[in-house]
Amino acid sequence: MNVDEAMDKLKEKGYKYTRKRYDMLALFSDESRYLAAKDVLESLGGKYSGLSFDTIYRNLSLFSELEILEETELDGEKKFRFSCSTGHHHHHLICLDCGKTREIEKCPMELPLIEEHEFQITGHKFEVYGYCQQCSAQTQQ
Amino acid sequence: MNVDEAMDKLKEKGYKYTRKRYDMLALFSDESRYLAAKDVLESLGGKYSGLSFDTIYRNLSLFSELEILEETELDGEKKFRFSCSTGHHHHHLICLDCGKTREIEKCPMELPLIEEHEFQITGHKFEVYGYCQQCSAQTQQ
């Protein structure tokens, strides 16, 4: 998935083309890491001086619904990143400082961790947190 | 860990015995599931008409610090449950309706999911979501 494919997906579903949507998607495409709403405002607020949180949040959840963005909740904030286009289900190592991610190839749900149970399973979350090389180097100075 | 052991732990660390702390711990002990701050207020608000959120949040994070309670973040809320006393590190199946949990014996971090990487790992989260037998029966009616 790239920006143009994502815009096509929007059009296909009957959503309108706007410069702001394009720029938001371009931002996520450039930075392959988790960003919060305020990060988006910070990045695009210069270009669109009147950009409102409402627009950002509305589009973020739209993109997430259409599976253009992946969503997670960290530190009391919703964070979003461009969907990985690897095709297979997987999880991430996430840098708690800059939001950069690295893929974990396997999903623990594939393993026989959970045998018999009385739960009707609807989802799961597996995330590994830490600091990437750059950020951990900076912190130790 | 039971309520009295938890109160002993508080005393040991120099914290005071209060009826509210005891009742909060008793609540978590009775209900072995995840509860949010508002659930605590709802349960104890009858007995203590002036119970303030400050007291609840302050004690919840104190208990969490002392590892009397386990903490997670779900649906934009902090949720707490009495610490499992099994001794070994493990994860949970969590009912999205009532908060009831069931242990998952193993932790995916023990497995060779993550080999070489450039991250300094500090933590992880593995949770499986769904509906327990009771709640899924009720929903389907």
Next chain:
DNA sequence: GTGTTAAATCGTAATGATTCTTATTCGTGA
């Protein structure tokens, strides 16, 4: 038991993230 002191609590205000409302603007297809 009484007094002292620091911790705990109350009541409420402040904060931060997110969502909602209403009026206005803009993209799209006729």
Next chain:
DNA sequence: TCACGAATAAGAATCATTACGATTTAACAC
């Protein structure tokens, strides 16, 4: 170009959480 519905701005409202000053209370020494 026009009309229509979708998208947006601005700010108010909401929800969870934290902070603050004043008051109350547990613990301990006497």
